[in-house]
Amino acid sequence: MRSEEETVRQRFARLVADAVQQAGRFEGRGGQVLLAQELGMSPSSVGRMLRGETLPDPRHFETIAKTLDLNVGDLLVEAGIVSRESLATPSQTRSTGVGSRSITxxxxxxxxxxxxxxxxxxxxxxxxxxxxxxxxxxxxxxxxxxxxx
Structure with a gap:
């Protein structure tokens, strides 16, 4: 279990670091501080995230994706945080989304x-x-x- 968590953290870090590099505006001196400001996170939290030491609080996932021009669902699936099926809408899964049994x-x-x-x-x-x-x-x-x- 412990190694799986590390794999998810490391994969998330790689995906985010790749997007940071693609964005270009967070490179060089002060880039991590600027990224942290835009994400509403502390610079140390961003550093730990980019090193694959921790995952950010889930409330930051959407902001990270938006800031780095990523699709939040794709980011979470590719990192292994959620499955593609868990993001499917009820119409995509043919489920009503209301419950698993009919009621009288x-x-x-x-x-x-x-x-x-x-x-x-x-x-x-x-x-x-x-x-x-x-x-x-x-x-x-x-x-x-x-x-x-």
Whole structure:
């Protein structure tokens, strides 16, 4: 585990150091101090980061990427801090992003604060009607959702 952390730190340092060199404006005397000012970090923290001794606080990742004209997601993936899959949007993963299991109408009513018998009956009827409409729309070959609206 310890060597994996070091690998991530070293890889992050290499990626950032390469971007610093590409930027050109942080080279030479005072470059690290200027970089630290732009990142909102102390010069010693920037030095430790560039030597691969530490990773910066995660709140600095976006600022580092923006300052060095990097994509923050690419930086974090290439450094091995996060996986590409963890950055995927729900539409890219075919996940709803809402949860891993469906909930019952009763659970939904409870979550929405619908507690009276009449309110629950109306809620259930409305949802069931919407479900029937959706099924009919999916079964309709030519009209699509607009035909049923």
């Amino acid at each position: 109408l009763e659970e939904a009513a409870n979550a929405l604060g619908i507690h009276t018998e009449v309110g629950r009956e109306m809620f259930t009827a409305a949802v069931e009607r919407l479900q029937r409409t959706e099924r009919a729309t999916e079964a309709d070959d030519g009209g699509g959702a607009a035909a049923h609206a």
